[in-house]
């Protein structure tokens with residue numbers, strides 16, 4: 001049997017280090033769960049409920065009676081669920097990796113209508129052509145500048161060489 005790597009965490013509450021599986025014992029209290037940085041998960045199903053830990057039966061050492069520990073369920077609200085519980089995060093990370101949950105991008109995408117998607121694509125296209133226009137304008141400006149410099153050198157003995165004449169007409173002739 002390959003040994004499963006246990007992830008090491010640092011609790012954001014007691015700042016103690018603990019390994020995956022050692023969920024209890026926060027700040028020395030064996031009934032208190034450690035906490036980690038909250039992570040938000042996304043589901044395409046608005047009110048998705050995921051059973052993260054199963055109901056367990058333990059023997060109460062004091063009374064000697066069996067006691068039920070309820071399972072934990074992650075309840076998504078409008079497709080979102082945030083948790084700082086590392087055990088729940090491990091379960092949800094696995095489900096995410098298996099495709100049962102989605103990334104934020106995929107979530108947003110799933111919520112857009114076809115019309116909105118088309119509008120978004122149009123918007124991106126407009127943005128791109130706007131950018132292209134700016135680049136082209138900048139290129140033109142640079143070309144013009146270079147042309148002007150060439151003109152200034154007077155290596156083209158043309159009408160542009162008339163002293164004091166606006167360089168604009170001269171440049172056009174040089175570049176034609």
Ligand SMILES: [Zn+2]
Nearest residue numbers: 011014026034
């Ligand atoms: Zn802790």
